[in-house]
Each structure stands twice: as structure tokens, then as C-alpha cells.
Amino acid sequence: MTKFTSEEKLIAVKRYLEGDESQKEISDSIGVDHSVFQTWLQNYRHHGEIAFQKSYTSYNLQFKLDVLNYMNEQGTSIRGTAAIFNIPTPSTLYQWKRQLETIGKDALVSKKKGRPSLNKNNLNTGSNKEVAEGSIEALRSENERLRMENAYFKKVECLSSKQGKITKQDKVQVVYELRHEFSLRLLLQLADIPRSTYYYWVKNLGRPDPDAELKVLIKSIYDEHEGRYGYRKIRDELTNRGYKVNHKKVQRLMKVLGIKSLVKVKKYRSYKGKVGKIAPNILNRNFQASKPNEKWVTDITEFKLFGEKLYFSPMLDLYNGEIITYTIGSRPTYSLVSTMLKQSFERLSDSDTLLIHSDQGWHYQMKKYRNALIERGITQSMSRKGNCYDNAVIENFFSIMKSELLYLKEFTSVQHFKKELAKYIDYYNNKRIKAKLKGMSPVKYRVHAQQAA
Incomplete structure (x- = not known):
């Protein structure tokens, strides 16, 4: 595995923060695993440039316990926890966790020489003879144990940096590679692997993976x-x-x-009481539409970025979940909705009979808004007061969009966010598949249905 200097890591991170390249593009260009590069970014976000300075800190027992307790209570990953506490090698936490679980607190007490030792009663030489403390035999045994620990954890650390986590199969592989150099029994104790498990995996090591x-x-x-x-x-x-x-x-x-969906919101409320006319709940949670431009839903949500607030107003077609158009602005003015409405009307034909549903936000109570719908022969529908389930589809879209964009990516500026938002809406409409659309994206589903008609 290629070693990177502190300067090289910092240069790579700053390339990403400039906003011209994605994480994958940068990690591929310098030949580092994407997950490792994400760890560098996490370290930098938490500690700045000091995160990449070499550290030879000796951690005391209380610090180790505090870190492990934090990881357990907050549910953070080993990599994420290491970034928060600026621990250079994430596998160090894996080692502490395993030692605490198998031996107890004593294993976490720093020794003057070498790594924290395992329980000497468990890692003995296999002889029933007691070895006098300080004797040549005891020193040799201790030296051999430290060599074994060093070799084992070095290989485990290498695997951890490559894939982010260590599986039981990975530990078997490490033990298998070291079996001729050290006692197999002691290696299995160190790795906390049952002998039967070890031989099961060894039996399958040489077989090709069918998957x-x-x-x-x-x-x-x-x-x-x-x-x-x-x-x-x-x-x-x-x-x-x-x-x-x-x-x-x-x-x-x-x-x-070792992969899973990265996707898990304060909701902007535009309700200010009755400032205009309230429309009845004609949609009545019937979110099914038989054709495009039959039922649309809309709402406004709020983003907070770089100390600023942004307001996002989309229009969604219930037929296929497609985002027809959207506007985004720094203030939730009526023009935010009126501009979005004007843009969405471009999608309509004279033969369309449309219903538009919203909540009771003040924008949608405005006389200008109601007149705009009346002029186009559009039926207006509103959710009941304080009932978000009446407009559940658009609420669900906001949740998905925030999980898959706002909380997933890092942004360098408001303009960078707007650029990524436009890319995401295009991705959502044209590429992101949905099970209820027969595994197609919204646009592909609409085009497919029109061709089949």
C-alpha cells in the first residue's frame, strides 16, 4: 500500500475543497482507496491541517475508554470515531475494542515497552511449567509474544485501511499467513477466532468465489x-x-x-394563519395518477448553508414522481412560487385537466396564486391544517433529496450547492430508478408509457 506524506494528504484534500473535482476523481488520480480519502476529509473537517501532522501520542486508559464509550453510545463507525479524536490509524480503535471485549480494561493499560499486552495466562507457551519472572525463558516468551502481536496487527491495519472494516474471513487470512512463523494456537487466541471457524475458512480459501x-x-x-x-x-x-x-x-x-446506503429534517413551515382563501382537500391522499399532468403537488423546504438560508420550491407530477421544475432563492417571497408556477405551465397542453395540491402556506392562499390557477382552468387542493400526511409525496421527496444530496455531499459555497442541486434533480428525473415505476427512472417511465400507448 502506497504511503502518503502529510503534505500529499493536505494537497489532495484542498483539491476537493476547491470544488472542481469529485472525491472519486481525486482518489483515483492519486491511487488511494475512496474510503481512505473520505477519512482524510473527515480528519481535516474535525481538526484542520493539524490532523495530518505526525503524532506519537501515548494514550492513557481513561482516554481509550472514553473513545470506546463514545463510539458505542453515538453509533459512529471506527473510521468516523478515529477522525473525531484525531487517531491516525483507525485500526488502533479496532485493537482497543477487541482487547477490551476479550481481556478487559487491563489490556488497555499502556506498557513501557511494546503494545498493550494480552492476558499472559491466556497467551502462554503451552507448557505447564511456571516460568520465573525475569528469567531468560520469560524474556524470550515475552519477546516472541510482542513480535506476534506486532506482525498480526500490522497486517490487520493494512486490511483496515484498504476496506474500512475487518471481517472474520480477513482475520483468518492473516492467521493463515503467519501460521508458520508463530504458534497457531496463540494466533487464534489473539484473533479471537474459534479453531473450527479457522479450519472452515481455510478449507475454502483456495476455492474461486462464485459471487x-x-x-x-x-x-x-x-x-x-x-x-x-x-x-x-x-x-x-x-x-x-x-x-x-x-x-x-x-x-x-x-x-x-462492507457497504450500505449512506442515506437518513427541520421542515420549513410557510403557514402564517389565514391570509387568503383556503381550498378544500380535493386530493384527499389519492396520490395515484393515470397520466402525466393530471395531479401535481408542491411545497417549499428550507436549507441552511454557510450561515445562509435557501428556500427550494419544486413542482412534482404524481404520475411518475418527476420534478417538473423548481426555483430556489434566499427569501421565501411570493415570486419564488409564481416563477416556479409559470415555468411548470410550459409543460401543459390545452387538453390537460390538472389538479395542483399544496399545504395551507401563505403563498398558496394568495389571490395572485389562485387567479393564476383559475386562468389555466386548474383545480386547487390544499392539505388540512397541520397535517403533513395530506402532502406526503412531496414531503418524502424532500427527505430523499436531503439524505442523498444535502447530508451526503460536502459543499464549498452556496453556488456550489446550487450547481450540485441542479445535477441531482437531473439525476433524480433521468437516472434514479424506483421500484414502483417497474425499475425505471421517472422520465424513462413516462416516455415508455407514451410509446406504449
């Missing part, structure tokens, strides 16, 4: 959609590509690969 091609394809789809797809959507995409795979198998293989 190797499928794993590569799953990882490719996952990376292509930047971690937004879970196992069900990946299963649907595999089906689109001619692979018939059960969703449970996809879920299992994703677990083996």
Missing part, C-alpha cells in the same frame, strides 16, 4: 450512485441489467463488501 462477478457489479452500481442505493434499489438495477438476484442475497453480499 466474484456479482460483487464487482454491486460495488460498481453502489459507487455509480455515490452510496445512495440500498440493497433493494441495487437489486432492481441488477434486474434492469439482466441479472435475476434475490434481494436478500444482494443484502448479504453488500454486508460482505
Whole structure:
């Protein structure tokens, strides 16, 4: 594995922060795994340039326990926790966690020499004879144990930096590679692997992986959609590509690969009481539409970025979930809605009979808004007061969009966010598949239905 200097890591991070290149483009160009580059970004966000300075800190028992307790209580990953506490090597946390679980607090107490030792009663030489403390035999045994620990954790650390987590199969591989150099029994104790498990995996080490091609394809789809797809959507995409795979198998293989959907909001409320006329709830949660431009829904949501607020107003077609158009501005003025409405009208034909549903926000109560609908022969519908479920489809879109864009990506400026938002809406309409659309994107589903008619 290529070693990178502090300066090289800092240069790579600053390239990303400039906003011209994606994480994958940068990690590929310098030959580092994408997950490792994400760790550099996390370290920099938490600690700045000091995160890349070499550290030879000796961590005391209380610090180790505090870190492990934080990871357990907050549910953060090993990599994420290491970034928060500026621990250079994430596998160090894995080592602390394993030592605490198998031996107890004593294993976390720093020793004057070498790594924190394992329980000497468990890692003895196999002899029933007691070795006098300080004797040549005891020193040799201690030296051999430290050599074994160093060799084992060095290989584990290498695997951890490559894939972000260590599986039982990975630990078996490490033990298998070291079996001629150290006692197998002691290695299995150190790795906390039952002998039966070890021999089961060893028996299968030489066999070709029957799912190797499928794993590569799953990882490719996952990376292509930047971690937004879970196992069900990946299963649907595999089906689109001619692979018939059960969703449970996809879920299992994703677990083996150590990947999962990265996708989990203060809701802007535009309701200010009755400032105009309230329309009845004609939609009445009937979110099914038999054709395009039959039922549209709209709402406004708020973003907070770089100390500023942005307001996002889209129009969504219930027929296929397609975002027809949207506007975004720094203030929730009426023009935000009127401009969006004017743009969406360009989609309509004279034969369309349309219903537009919204909540009771003040924009939608305005006389200008109601007149604009009346002029086009459009029926207005509104949710009941304080009932977000009456407009659940647009609420769900906001949740998905924030999870897959706002909370997933890093932005360098408001303009950078707007640029990424435009790319995301295009992706959502034209590429992101939906199970209820027969595994097609909204636009593809609409075009397919029109061609079939």
C-alpha cells in the first residue's frame, strides 16, 4: 500500500475543497482507496491541517475508554470515531475494542515497552511449567509474544485501511499467513477466532468465489450512485441489467463488501394563519395518477448553508414522481412560487385537466396564486391544517433529496450547492430508478408509457 506524506494528504484534500473535482476523481488520480480519502476529509473537517501532522501520542486508559464509550453510545463507525479524536490509524480503535471485549480494561493499560499486552495466562507457551519472572525463558516468551502481536496487527491495519472494516474471513487470512512463523494456537487466541471457524475458512480459501462477478457489479452500481442505493434499489438495477438476484442475497453480499446506503429534517413551515382563501382537500391522499399532468403537488423546504438560508420550491407530477421544475432563492417571497408556477405551465397542453395540491402556506392562499390557477382552468387542493400526511409525496421527496444530496455531499459555497442541486434533480428525473415505476427512472417511465400507448 502506497504511503502518503502529510503534505500529499493536505494537497489532495484542498483539491476537493476547491470544488472542481469529485472525491472519486481525486482518489483515483492519486491511487488511494475512496474510503481512505473520505477519512482524510473527515480528519481535516474535525481538526484542520493539524490532523495530518505526525503524532506519537501515548494514550492513557481513561482516554481509550472514553473513545470506546463514545463510539458505542453515538453509533459512529471506527473510521468516523478515529477522525473525531484525531487517531491516525483507525485500526488502533479496532485493537482497543477487541482487547477490551476479550481481556478487559487491563489490556488497555499502556506498557513501557511494546503494545498493550494480552492476558499472559491466556497467551502462554503451552507448557505447564511456571516460568520465573525475569528469567531468560520469560524474556524470550515475552519477546516472541510482542513480535506476534506486532506482525498480526500490522497486517490487520493494512486490511483496515484498504476496506474500512475487518471481517472474520480477513482475520483468518492473516492467521493463515503467519501460521508458520508463530504458534497457531496463540494466533487464534489473539484473533479471537474459534479453531473450527479457522479450519472452515481455510478449507475454502483456495476455492474461486462464485459471487466474484456479482460483487464487482454491486460495488460498481453502489459507487455509480455515490452510496445512495440500498440493497433493494441495487437489486432492481441488477434486474434492469439482466441479472435475476434475490434481494436478500444482494443484502448479504453488500454486508460482505462492507457497504450500505449512506442515506437518513427541520421542515420549513410557510403557514402564517389565514391570509387568503383556503381550498378544500380535493386530493384527499389519492396520490395515484393515470397520466402525466393530471395531479401535481408542491411545497417549499428550507436549507441552511454557510450561515445562509435557501428556500427550494419544486413542482412534482404524481404520475411518475418527476420534478417538473423548481426555483430556489434566499427569501421565501411570493415570486419564488409564481416563477416556479409559470415555468411548470410550459409543460401543459390545452387538453390537460390538472389538479395542483399544496399545504395551507401563505403563498398558496394568495389571490395572485389562485387567479393564476383559475386562468389555466386548474383545480386547487390544499392539505388540512397541520397535517403533513395530506402532502406526503412531496414531503418524502424532500427527505430523499436531503439524505442523498444535502447530508451526503460536502459543499464549498452556496453556488456550489446550487450547481450540485441542479445535477441531482437531473439525476433524480433521468437516472434514479424506483421500484414502483417497474425499475425505471421517472422520465424513462413516462416516455415508455407514451410509446406504449
